[in-house]
Amino acid sequence: MVRNSHPEHGLTDLLLLSSPKDIVRDTLITLYLQKFAVLIVYVDDIVLSGDDQAEINQLKQRMGNELEIKDLGNLKYFLGMEVARSKEGISVSQRKYTLDLLTEIGMLGCRPADTPIEFNCKLGNFDDQVPVDKEQYQRLVGKLIYLSHTRPDISFAVSAVSQFMQAPYEEHMEAVKRILRYLKTTPNKGLMFRKTNKKAIEAYTDSDWAGSVVDRKSTSSYCTFVWGNLVTWRILSDLHQGCETPLKLFCDNKSAISIANNPVQHDRTKRVEIDRHFIKERLDSGSICIPYIPSSQQIADVLTKGLLRPNFDFCVSKLGLIDIYVPT
Template sequence: MRKYGYSQSNSDHTLFLKQSQGKVTALIVYVDDMIITGDDTEEISRLQEKLAEEFEMKNLGGLKYFLGIEVARSKEGIFLSQRKYVLDLLAEVGMLDCKPADTPIVQNHKLGKYPDQVPTNKERYQRLVGRLIYLSHTRPDIAYAVSVVSQFMHAPSEEHMNVVYRILRYLKSAPGRGIMFANNDHLVVEGYTDADWAGNASDRRSTSGYLTFVGGNLVTWRSKKQKVVALSKAEA
């Protein structure tokens, strides 16, 4: 890719970019699958021809499905979801017919590590939470709940597993929910952030959360427990 004039992204080493005459071409690769996109149609065609000389390739046309992420286009924009991924996960756990939950986690929960907790199957817990972490790529609505359950991967209890099951019941209520990228005719960058103060019941650390919008579209989000104890709300 560098030989063809592309630069490798510092934030994601699987992403390669090329800018020419105000137009951008991007390639992202995962093992033997790749996406080529951009607004320079001539460069995209040239890149496909060059790559075909190096590797045996097959053009699958417009992007519809990639690594469990479904892509749908309309006049309004591009919609990303993981509906099949959610349904497959629910089927794997035997919860396709479960009763849906309205929220992914109970408000003001006191989840933590306590001496009287009953341990649960560690491998199953880690596998389910790992699947939920990947699902968070298109479901910012479960980001906080998943960040909470991921804190107990090394020694999960039945109480922690019940929260994982609640997240799955929440997903059952709307498996096709996802992210919409609309053309809003502007590229204004907006950011929102907040933190609870001493929200963790075990170590009194705060949890931070942020959202970033570009052109009115959500592009980054995160929920994570802070590494140190904050002494005040302002500090948190």
Template structure:
């Protein structure tokens, strides 16, 4: 590489550039930034999670403070307001930052707070999806999927627009984060992403018609006096009509709140 014109060079032989800082756009810049941040935050008493490396935890006087890293964004939650304020001052001493106060909207997820807990919803996301597909005035339906459906791969099936199908199913998969009631229906239509038919697209449209009934359905997280982990699972043995495979499902509660 050529040296910048502002750098005086007496000899062109044996001259190299030494990088002192990681620059945005370089492949190693996210790793270098995170390594610097992790080292800095651990000095303040936070412990990095072994399962999720972007999650840092600190328990002070029986109260837990959680810190989550999303690329260039930092989300801090906890019950100890004094600890959270001290953390903000500590971070501001090393990094350029600004506080956005309480979280209200993040990654298409709306956040609302009350005395009962925290509510997560994707109402705007649902309405935008219905408007995009022209389903705002669609006929309503009470269930996201047909009972005892016979969806599968058949030789005589009529193919549909594969790109459109994959895009819609992908958006429904993201919506299932707060609409657990459509999780099974979305998992079924996700099995036919490589070769969708008109019947499969009809199943996707049925999910959209169901969403029209409850666009503002919310997921609530309340504070309980325990942190127990509970899991439930079930399966429809040999439920697929084409290859007789089983479809299993599960959900997990942590501290009385649904997390997966």
């Protein structure tokens, strides 16, 4: 925590301490020295992490020379996110945020739901619908968007309801309440980042076909695992982590896999020629491979469509979401 007693010192002053190849993006400051250090900055709250305690201590001392700071110890709570450590790894959840949201809107005692969105649900705009309070709708969806940062199990449902922020109707509000009823069932769920020696990168991709009833656009999704834990490509790039084996892009469409691996171009595939060649180059270089996976095991399905509970529970478990507060 940075105290406000030295307003003459801005955060940009600290950036002069870094080497030219350091990366600075808005609230993320990354120092690439012999060791690795990263600062996440939000107003006067800072998270400092790295791979060497001596480097971390030195950086804290240098910051303390410029600003009045308070060391709160190991990270436990940051911007509504609860962080906990165990022998298995590090968990990130938003239990308090979830319960506070349900209490605020009077749904703490609501009827729970097994999934955040109904199976094969298609939301749209129709003339016979009744409009609802737009400000309340936007506020609720905004809170759900923030919650989805640690809850990928609600990402698709939140994405669906966020498309109607400008003109919400009763159908859309009912979909929002469905998400809240699901959160009532699962307030303790959070992401677990487990300790592992598995040095592999795996990705799952999925897409529906013109699934939107409004504009007939398709919904595409992917989820990426590094060392068995759910991450994003942006984080992977910033951390400069390599991979000992080709990146596995699991796909449940055999035709798409055949097109990607086929060196012969056909008239029927000329519309995707540029994208196909980009993928083919990656396949030829050995940086990726595209193994087939049955649709029943396609984890990315949970990010593109509403699923029945058995399929939904399977995907959620594979994403690394667990009940943080269940004794192990």
